Amino acid sequence: MDALATTPELIPARMLNEYVYCPRLFYLEYVQREWATNLDVLQGRYVHRRVDQAAGRVPRAEAVTAEVAIHARSVEIGSEELGAVAVIDVLESDDGQLVPVDYKKGSAPDLPEGAWEPERIQVCLQGLLLRANGYVSNYGVIYYVGDKTRVRVEFTPALVTRTKQLLADARALAVAGSLPPPLVNSNKCPRCSLVGICLPDELNHVQQVTGSRPTAETAHGSDKAGSVAPDVAPARREIRRLFPARDDNKAVYVQGQGYTLGLRGATLEIRDKGQAVDAVRLFEVSQLNIFGNVQLSAQALRALASQEIPILHLSYGGWLQAVTAPPPHKNIELRCRQFQAAADPAFCLKLAKALVGGKIRNSRLLLRRNGRRLPPEALSQLVALRDLVERGTSLAELLGVEGSAAREYFRYFSTMFKLPPDDAPPFDFTGRNRRPPKDPINALLSFGYSLLVKEMVVAVLGVGFDPYLGFYHQPRYGRPALALDLMEEFRPLVADSVVITVINNGEIGPDDFLQRGEAVALLPRARKVFIEAFERRLDQLVTHPVFGYQVSYRRVFEIQARLLARTLTGEIPRYIPFVTR
Numbered sequence: 001m002d003a004l005a006t007t008p009e010l011i012p013a014r015m016l017n018e019y020v021y022c023p024r025l026f027y028l029e030y031v032q033r034e035w036a037t038n039l040d041v042l043q044g045r046y047v048h049r050r051v052d053q054a055a056g057r058v059p060r061a062e063a064v065t066a067e068v069a070i071h072a073r074s075v076e077i078g079s080e081e082l083g084a085v086a087v088i089d090v091l092e093s094d095d096g097q098l099v100p101v102d103y104k105k106g107s108a109p110d111l112p113e114g115a116w117e118p119e120r121i122q123v124c125l126q127g128l129l130l131r132a133n134g135y136v137s138n139y140g141v142i143y144y145v146g147d148k149t150r151v152r153v154e155f156t157p158a159l160v161t162r163t164k165q166l167l168a169d170a171r172a173l174a175v176a177g178s179l180p181p182p183l184v185n186s187n188k189c190p191r192c193s194l195v196g197i198c199l200p201d202e203l204n205h206v207q208q209v210t211g212s213r214p215t216a217e218t219a220h221g222s223d224k225a226g227s228v229a230p231d232v233a234p235a236r237r238e239i240r241r242l243f244p245a246r247d248d249n250k251a252v253y254v255q256g257q258g259y260t261l262g263l264r265g266a267t268l269e270i271r272d273k274g275q276a277v278d279a280v281r282l283f284e285v286s287q288l289n290i291f292g293n294v295q296l297s298a299q300a301l302r303a304l305a306s307q308e309i310p311i312l313h314l315s316y317g318g319w320l321q322a323v324t325a326p327p328p329h330k331n332i333e334l335r336c337r338q339f340q341a342a343a344d345p346a347f348c349l350k351l352a353k354a355l356v357g358g359k360i361r362n363s364r365l366l367l368r369r370n371g372r373r374l375p376p377e378a379l380s381q382l383v384a385l386r387d388l389v390e391r392g393t394s395l396a397e398l399l400g401v402e403g404s405a406a407r408e409y410f411r412y413f414s415t416m417f418k419l420p421p422d423d424a425p426p427f428d429f430t431g432r433n434r435r436p437p438k439d440p441i442n443a444l445l446s447f448g449y450s451l452l453v454k455e456m457v458v459a460v461l462g463v464g465f466d467p468y469l470g471f472y473h474q475p476r477y478g479r480p481a482l483a484l485d486l487m488e489e490f491r492p493l494v495a496d497s498v499v500i501t502v503i504n505n506g507e508i509g510p511d512d513f514l515q516r517g518e519a520v521a522l523l524p525r526a527r528k529v530f531i532e533a534f535e536r537r538l539d540q541l542v543t544h545p546v547f548g549y550q551v552s553y554r555r556v557f558e559i560q561a562r563l564l565a566r567t568l569t570g571e572i573p574r575y576i577p578f579v580t581r
């Protein structure tokens with residue numbers, strides 16, 4: 001990855017602060033361009049709202065004398081020689097020298113130095129940049145907005161030496177192109193904005209139980225990188241869940257044909273023939289799904305894009321046709337790894353075994369939990385097929401085993417429906433068919449899988465993958481192969497489970513379908529009911545089988561996509577499918 005990791009750019013002083021806090025955080029933000037917002041980030045933005053507006057003049061170095069008073073905001077300064085750049089919040093003058101003032105939220109810490117080291121290093125680098133541009137700067141100030149305290153930081157020889165050394169170390173790390181390991185059980189992590197991306201405790205746990213810290217070289221296809229068995233022992237005690245269990249924002253679905261979507265202030269308004277029929281505040285939207293003939297105004301499109309809210313364009317039947325998303329994720333390093341790994345047959349086979357094995361285990365679990373009057377061979381047959389997966393030697397062989405497992409599973413699928421008092425099955429279902437689905441249960445399954453695909457596309461895009469390049473599903477024009485790969489283990493747990501729920505709860509019945517020739521489709525009311533049930537399922541908290549904490553299924557999708565990313569970058573030896581117990 002040398003070519004990628006060469007960093008001719010100047011390192012921002014803010015990034016040096018991150019390096020001192022945690023080298024991994026620096027690498028994620030500066031090299032991989034990961035970004036996330038948490039409460040600390042929002043509070044930081046708030047305290048900077050005024051100082052981020054450039055104001056005031058700064059004379060050239062030779063014109064700064066003891067008589068010149070300077071007060072400027074948001075001053076950008078850089079130095080090729082130092083290899084750094086900074087935006088100084090406030091620049092003041094003091095008797096012929098310049099004083100950088102850095103604003104921080106919160107109160108001044110009770111420390112002999114008066115400030116945390118990352119903050120002192122950051123302001124010292126600002127002073128060094130001033131010096132490199134010919135100014136005199138012997139001290140800086142950290143201003144804590146919480147208690148309105150100014151802490152003076154002297155640029156002592158010791159601090160200057162340490163700042164220069166840390167800058168050199170940070171640059172060396174960026175050039176080395178190797179993501180440092182996560183901190184272990186650190187109290188820094190709960191406050192880190194990237195904790196949901198970094199997954200420190202999760203990775204440490206997987207590395208500990210698998211007994212390895214693999215490198216990128218051993219991660220692809222080498223047997224040394226671990227067996228294909230999908231099980232990783234669950235944590236003995238619950239791992240810290242350092243990010244929210246679920247997303248508070250909503251997925252918005254618009255199905256009304258001929259509807260238009262426009263913007264009213266900061267609200268997305270859904271209109272039918274010009275009349276508002278619904279509205280949702282933009283900041284509450286996590287994704288927008290539009291089915292069929294729905295129009296979106298240019299203003300709404302821009303507002304959604306600016307807030308990085310993906311728009312999923314689906315056919316009326318639910319097939320994903322296009323995604324409008326912000327420019328691709330900046331983590332090009334991950335996409336390079338994805339392309340390298342996809343070209344490695346051994347890696348593809350190993351991952352495919354984990355995915356297919358996970359799907360068969362979860363299918364069996366669903367049948368075992370919900371099937372009525374199940375013949376004993378139903379479950380044993382799935383166990384035998386799961387064992388065959390472990391012994392598979394090619395993707396084609398796995399496809400055959402997966403097909404057999406699906407036939408077995410769907411043969412007993414209707415045993416999971418509650419029988420009405422007359423003991424007659426509510427729907428006649430004998431097996432899976434599609435394109436088009438020829439009976440109501442197949443219509444529901446197809447709709448469920450199409451919703452699951454688009455959900456996985458959102459998850460893998462958010463992590464930085466190319467959704468069209470898979471490992472098990474081979475590339476084909478327009479097929480989001482990676483999303484199809486990752487959804488395998490969730491087909492039974494999410495899509496099939498929703499189908500069973502809406503039937504058993506009586507939410508959808510025989511009158512909710514339209515027969516057109518061979519094809520059967522859901523009527524609009526049933527689609528709405530199904531989407532609501534699907535969203536309820538995604539929002540439902542589930543215990544992660546390896547990490548032991550509770551998270552929503554939607555969050556699990558993201559965690560699994562991140563675990564795959566960490567497998568590709570060599571941080572964990574293998575992908576661990578989500579298999580409930």
Ligand code: SF4
Binds near residue numbers: 192200
């Ligand atoms: S979560 Fe912890 S280990 Fe990960 S980047 Fe943040 S501080 Fe570093």
